[in-house]
Amino acid sequence: MQRSCDLNVEKGIAESFSPETSLALWQKMCEVRYFEQGAVDAIKAGEINYQVYLSSGQEAAAASFSLCINKYQVFAQHRAHDIFLTFGAPPEMLRDELRGLPSGCSRGRAGSNCLQYHENGMHMYGHHGLIAENVPLGVGAALGNNKQTLCIFGDGSAEEDYVSPSLGFAATHKLPVLFVCMDNNYSILTKTEVRRSWNMNEVAKSYGLPAVDIADDPWTVLKHTRELSTQLPAFINIRVCRGYWHAGVGIDGTLEWDRFNMVKHELNELGLADKAAKIETSVCKKMEQIWAKEILLKPLEKQLEDI
Amino acid sequence: MGKRNLAETIRETTRRHLEEENGLLLGQSVSAVGWVNGTVPDTRGIVELPMTDVAGAGFAVGAAMVGRRPFFVIRFQDFLVLNGSPLINYAAKVKELHGQSAPVFIRAIAAEGIGPVHSTVLHGMFMHFPGFKICAPMSPGEYEKIYTSFMKDDDPYYVSEHRFAYQNKEEFEDIIRDDADITIFLASSPRLFAAEASKTLEKEGTKCNIIHLLWLKPFTCSEAVIRGLKKSGKGLVIDAGHEICGASRSIAYELGMASGVMVHALGLKDHTKCLCPPLQNKAPEVDEIVAKVRNILKLK
Numbered sequence: 001m002q003r004s005c006d007l008n009v010e011k012g013i014a015e016s017f018s019p020e021t022s023l024a025l026w027q028k029m030c031e032v033r034y035f036e037q038g039a040v041d042a043i044k045a046g047e048i049n050y051q052v053y054l055s056s057g058q059e060a061a062a063a064s065f066s067l068c069i070n071k072y073q074v075f076a077q078h079r080a081h082d083i084f085l086t087f088g089a090p091p092e093m094l095r096d097e098l099r100g101l102p103s104g105c106s107r108g109r110a111g112s113n114c115l116q117y118h119e120n121g122m123h124m125y126g127h128h129g130l131i132a133e134n135v136p137l138g139v140g141a142a143l144g145n146n147k148q149t150l151c152i153f154g155d156g157s158a159e160e161d162y163v164s165p166s167l168g169f170a171a172t173h174k175l176p177v178l179f180v181c182m183d184n185n186y187s188i189l190t191k192t193e194v195r196r197s198w199n200m201n202e203v204a205k206s207y208g209l210p211a212v213d214i215a216d217d218p219w220t221v222l223k224h225t226r227e228l229s230t231q232l233p234a235f236i237n238i239r240v241c242r243g244y245w246h247a248g249v250g251i252d253g254t255l256e257w258d259r260f261n262m263v264k265h266e267l268n269e270l271g272l273a274d275k276a277a278k279i280e281t282s283v284c285k286k287m288e289q290i291w292a293k294e295i296l297l298k299p300l301e302k303q304l305e306d307i
Numbered sequence: 308m309g310k311r312n313l314a315e316t317i318r319e320t321t322r323r324h325l326e327e328e329n330g331l332l333l334g335q336s337v338s339a340v341g342w343v344n345g346t347v348p349d350t351r352g353i354v355e356l357p358m359t360d361v362a363g364a365g366f367a368v369g370a371a372m373v374g375r376r377p378f379f380v381i382r383f384q385d386f387l388v389l390n391g392s393p394l395i396n397y398a399a400k401v402k403e404l405h406g407q408s409a410p411v412f413i414r415a416i417a418a419e420g421i422g423p424v425h426s427t428v429l430h431g432m433f434m435h436f437p438g439f440k441i442c443a444p445m446s447p448g449e450y451e452k453i454y455t456s457f458m459k460d461d462d463p464y465y466v467s468e469h470r471f472a473y474q475n476k477e478e479f480e481d482i483i484r485d486d487a488d489i490t491i492f493l494a495s496s497p498r499l500f501a502a503e504a505s506k507t508l509e510k511e512g513t514k515c516n517i518i519h520l521l522w523l524k525p526f527t528c529s530e531a532v533i534r535g536l537k538k539s540g541k542g543l544v545i546d547a548g549h550e551i552c553g554a555s556r557s558i559a560y561e562l563g564m565a566s567g568v569m570v571h572a573l574g575l576k577d578h579t580k581c582l583c584p585p586l587q588n589k590a591p592e593v594d595e596i597v598a599k600v601r602n603i604l605k606l607k
Binding site: 073075106107109110114116118125127128129130133135136137138139140141142143144145147161162163165166168169172173 | 357364366
């Protein structure tokens with residue numbers, strides 16, 4: 001399949017969803033985008049000194065998952081701020097995890113690429129830095145408790161030795177796992193076509209899993225996720241664009257496509273411009289407060305006292 | 308029914324775990340060819356893994372994270388080089404990083420004399436990594452003890468088994484004597500040869516304290532043992548794994564620091580375990596233990 005922003009996106013699909021759903025998707029996307037904007041500013045100002053793995057650019061898919069499978073236990077990849085935030089974990093805990101503080105979601109011990117959160121009915125397990133190690137873990141968890149499970153990995157992670165057998169094991173034991181490849185076409189900076197001749201959809205299908213290959217249009221992701229959630233185990237390959245480097249806040253240049261602005265445009269077409277703008281402004285303000293200088297610049301001793 | 312041997316004890320402990328504790332047992336070819344030397348029961352909760360080293364360990368760790376306390380059977384410890392990643396990088400780290408737990412019971416089984424990647428003991432390698440509890444039970448009573456401990460704990464356990472001990476029905480007792488010339492600490496299969504080695508040495512006039520090591524990590528030692536070591540004035544730790552960076556040297560260092568006594572180490576030579584003798588590089592048995600003690604004591 002040719003990589004493109006409209007890969008298997010039905011024309012006019014957004015119109016088949018309610019305005020409430022479309023605006024909820026947008027709200028979630030804004031939460032990721034403006035949280036991370038605050039993080040980027042803090043990094044550039046030298047207020048965060050640890051490595052970060054940013055989700056901006058790919059937040060539409062996580063927003064869609066959060067609207068339909070937010071009760072799944074999640075085994076997320078290294079780039080998982082999007083899942084953490086859209087599934088409802090507190091942004092303050094992510095902010096403090098990025099800063100290595102005891103009030104972070106893992107008490108500041110694990111950092112950006114190892115996110116976990118187990119409160120308020122949410123069960124998010126991250127990985128520890130070995131890409132796709134979360135995939136067999138998620139399959140094992142589904143074997144253990146038979147709960148619906150979301151395993152997310154990237155197109156580079158998909159090549160790890162332990163991913164294919166995980167799909168196979170889930171197929172053999174009919175485990176309720178949704179496998180998702182967030183396909184940004186890069187492993188660090190090496191393109192997929194340089195690394196391999198096969199594609200993950202064919203691999204998943206060969207194990208008997210229903211599989212789709214789609215662009216990250218949030219309405220399309222929502223539609224297919226809902227459909228496949230009744231046919232688990234299943235696989236979705238989602239073509240996304242990474243806004244920042246593999247790690248850190250560097251940018252490679254112009255994005256292949258800018259889903260955030262495409263969704264904003266689509267909301268305008270749906271006649272939801274005013275409501276969307278209100279949501280964006282409100283989320284932006286909330287995230288500015290979370291990243292406010294008076295919080296970041298407070299002496300560490302005082303912050304620890306507050307905690 | 309007479310006393311159970313170690314293999315039967317493992318099988319019945321596992322049966323209890325699966326039938327009464329909602330446990331799982333995962334492993335490759337566990338329900339065929341003798342059910343892993345008669346240590347696996349034919350009951351519910353057994354998951355035959357495909358030949359997916361690495362992923363298989365990941366499945367076990369995932370099941371542990373959601374409370375199933377799986378037994379993960381590794382028929383030959385050598386296979387833990389591949390399977391080690393989810394155990395080392397996830398199960399052993401998840402508690403310190405996130406306050407979560409992944410209590411997986413790794414049945415790491417050793418053998419002897421069946422070639423370069425079916426005969427190794429790797430508990431020393433796993434001792435290197437934080438987050439594991441590591442033991443090497445060689446008797447039925449010891450196995451029951453470590454299982455009870457596991458069920459009260461939330462750490463992953465590396466249970467270093469050895470096929471040499473499967474038929475054993477006896478328990479081991481430490482021997483500490485006032486007139487000892489040396490204190491010998493033994494882990495894994497060399498323990499099975501301790502009594503005979505000690506008897507041989509005594510005939511030559513060398514008296515030994517014999518200390519059996521069940522727990523390798525965390526390693527603790529009683530005051531009585533340290534007193535015995537100090538009084539004997541010389542120590543030796545013997546293990547079935549490779550000596551360099553292995554359990555024998557590591558524990559010898561700890562004992563030396565705790566006692567001020569020079570404690571020697573004896574493990575495998577820095578060679579591959581080849582198939583045929585004399586190149587098998589076997590774990591120390593009677594002759595090698597006796598020779599090492601003579602060497603330490605500068606006897607002929």
